[in-house]
Amino acid sequence: MFEKYLPLALMLQIVGHVSGRKKLQKIIYLAQAKGGAFNEKFKYHFFGPYSETLAAELEEMKALDLLVEHATVSPSGYISYEYSLSHDGKTLVKESCQSGVDAEIGVDPEFLMRMNSKSARELELIAALHYLMCAGMAESDAVSAVKLHKAQQHYTDEECKKALEELRAEGLNPHFPQS
């Protein structure tokens, strides 16, 4: 019945916890690009690829007690959220595996851990560049577009170069497909 939430639950079980909804969105987006068992539809907007369906699913998992959301308020008043699997969420994963439901996430757990180790800022850049290049932009055009439309992020040339290298290393640069 709740198989729909299984890929997300598996992802959280692997990485332990994720800081911030924006970061969670980008990790799922990149995992999907890597062939993971995620079917949410992403659209591009100001902050990069975003899925309304994924956002709704996360809220549903919270409502069903499959997910824990822990809010922290910084001294400046900024609220940040951390997500992890609840006890019921872990039970869902365990019982799904036991009942024979296909519980493969379809992506290397190490990949998820690597993505989770990056900051939201890095992931936003990597995900945005990937999305734009998959839409047909050359690397240089994608970098220009990101710098133009995310000017307030002040991404440096060095950061963009590193992001492109990351994508290439992960086999996610459409201009340099992994053999």
Added chain:
Amino acid sequence: MSVNPQSKLFRDPLHGYISIGDDLLPIIDSREFQRLRRVSQLGVSRLTYHGAEHTRFGHSVGVYYLYKRLATELDRRGAPLAQDDLMAGLSAALLHDIGHGPFSHALEGILTPGRNHETWTQEIVTGPTQVNEALKTVDEALPEKVCNILKEGSCSSVLTSLISSQLDADRMDYLLRDSMYCGVSYGRFDVDRLIATIVPHGSSPFIAIDGRGLMAVEGYVLARYFMYWQVYYHKTTRGFECILRELWRYARNKYQNGNLAEQDVPRQIRPFFQEAVTLDDYLNIDDYDIISALKLWQASEDPVLRDMSTRFLRRHRFKSIEFNVNLHFDVQDRIKKVLERYNYTEFQCYMIFDQPSSVAYDYYTAGEEGEKPPILIIDKNGSATEVSKLSEPIKALAGRSKNRFNLYVPEECVLEVESIIRAGR
């Protein structure tokens, strides 16, 4: 601003007269666009709201009209679209839903797994179709321009934002149109005021609202919220959508396993069950073919096909049980035992879980800082602020997602299943 002095008038129940230039009429006259007269806008909502019989055809013409109005307003505000861009945008507005399949979102993802209506739209616009020919007659590069506007990857232009953003022509039309045809007032908002207060914005989302339009935005956001919960996520509608989806899945699996004879699958449906669907196959199918199949299956030897088809055609709905807790596996097992006692052993068909994220429509929620596309309000100093920071009603409504889950089971099982769920908490 005018696209072409020669035009035809379409009498729209919502917007009144809509003028469409002769250069775009071949799109409307195409086989692919005329097919939209046979694809319902709201799928199975007519089983809840009997007036909801409008089609994708009317909606597509309506979106064209609102797109033109928005572009005119931007022009008035000193941000005119270039003539070529305007033509591409208007064409995209007309064609944005050309790829929808029968019953629209009800069968999305099921009819052609891996290819959604946006994918089909791209194929229709660029493929060997009358739409493609019509576009090329205007401009050889027009099909590609239209695709770029409609492609999900497209991000960086006002042309796309006018069709797909938090304040787009698509949403504005379907809220008003669906509201009108369903006979409800929830979806009404002051569209004239909203359009009159649109302002260009230098970066994504490229359009924002002047502060004087805040109340119009509030009405619009409320309209989205109410239409979602009263129409798009109506439990009866969702119940029948679930029936249709599971019935399709069941019939397809039976066919693929060799347990449904060729003559029991209408010719137009077979490519979909064989999962070898060409563009022509897709364009050959509409709402009427699905209904024909259901009528055929009503007389099937298979009891599940017979029962599910009859339920849909005669409006014998499942009952819904609303819940908001996790249903542990042991609770699910107990529910299955109840169903077994009533001889409902195909649990996939008779124990259907539905959740808000399955609905194609959404309503506005603000989200975490920087997480999702905002509705921006521009003050007199030119500063942009996300709307929920300025509006108490929107802040209250859009602050957090509301969740409601439904479990659908046959009526005779509902009391026992309900008590199992309540006891299982």
